[in-house]
Amino acid sequence: MKGFSEVFRPCLAVWFVLASTLFPGVAANAQVTGATLSGTVTDTSGAVIPGVTISIKNRATGVGRTVMADEAGLYSAPNLQAGGYDVTATQPGFSTVVQSNITLTVGAQQQLNITMKVGETAQVVEVTEAAPLVQLSTSTISAAIDSKQILDIPLNGRDWASLATLSPGVTGLNQEVQLPFESGALRGNRGFGAQLSISGGRPTQNNYRLDGLSISDYTNGSGSVAGVTLGVDAIQEFSVITGNYSAEYGRTSGGVINAISKSGTNAFHGDVYEFLRNDKLDANDFFSN
Numbered sequence: 001m002k003g004f005s006e007v008f009r010p011c012l013a014v015w016f017v018l019a020s021t022l023f024p025g026v027a028a029n030a031q032v033t034g035a036t037l038s039g040t041v042t043d044t045s046g047a048v049i050p051g052v053t054i055s056i057k058n059r060a061t062g063v064g065r066t067v068m069a070d071e072a073g074l075y076s077a078p079n080l081q082a083g084g085y086d087v088t089a090t091q092p093g094f095s096t097v098v099q100s101n102i103t104l105t106v107g108a109q110q111q112l113n114i115t116m117k118v119g120e121t122a123q124v125v126e127v128t129e130a131a132p133l134v135q136l137s138t139s140t141i142s143a144a145i146d147s148k149q150i151l152d153i154p155l156n157g158r159d160w161a162s163l164a165t166l167s168p169g170v171t172g173l174n175q176e177v178q179l180p181f182e183s184g185a186l187r188g189n190r191g192f193g194a195q196l197s198i199s200g201g202r203p204t205q206n207n208y209r210l211d212g213l214s215i216s217d218y219t220n221g222s223g224s225v226a227g228v229t230l231g232v233d234a235i236q237e238f239s240v241i242t243g244n245y246s247a248e249y250g251r252t253s254g255g256v257i258n259a260i261s262k263s264g265t266n267a268f269h270g271d272v273y274e275f276l277r278n279d280k281l282d283a284n285d286f287f288s289n
Helices: 002-022 147-152 160-166
Strands: 035-043 053-058 064-068 074-080 083-090 096-104 109-111 114-116 124-127 141-145 170-172 196-198 207-210 235-243 256-261
Touching (some): 064 074, 096 114, 141 160, 147 235, 160 170, 160 196
Parallel strands (some): 035 109
Antiparallel strands (some): 083 096
16 A cells, blocks of 8 residues: 555646646636626628627736627627726728727626728727716616725725615615624624615625625625625725626625725735724714803
8 A cells, every 4th residue: 555655646746737737727707796898890881890809908907808799790708807998999991990988897788889980900090989888788777886986985984885875776774773793693693794775675685795706694694704894995896786687696685785806907006094083083962062
């Protein structure tokens, strides 16, 4: 048995090395959090143009994605990171079209139709008109809260999930149903995060997602398993889906709070903040005056 073990271990190590080098890697894109950009490519007469090359480049990271329109002139680029993009359409016999003001939010399904003119490829037609933010390719009812709103709006306790009440159909129920921390396990049964009623549902019917993973606790209470979520400085943006969401979300009969954390860019950046809570700064109540 000793001789077998001495031979087996080196063989196993060699097998792992070969498996990691010979087998191609597969890109793992987070479901639900990625945005989808799709549309139809046509000429000025409205006829579809097949085989158009669509290049989609993230302005913050420089990461690009290239897709090709099919026979019906349709293209689709799923699982795009939320942020700003430049879209370029090229096809021999047509002028190059550049759309540089595309903003994709978390989980969005954005439609962008492109019209190309007959001409040389070297000729560039730059579209400066902002793309419509209305999602025409899905019936999902949602609202997005971006990083500027998260940082600029005052928060009591720096809980970004409390901003979900800015969305229509969302009501905060902290004072009505939340138990004090001294209750221990009883409070844990309802979750330690913000208690939200989405479209009239119970707080325990919601699904909290961070970077594509569900962070609801074992009772499907709000917040994470540890009782907290990432702070406002770590969240890039989040969306609140109140109805008509697809089956890919799952685990909910209420609403979905879908958040993504900040990621690196090509520009150096950072955050510094101070959180001060002192009763000396509180205003006097009526009976103290």
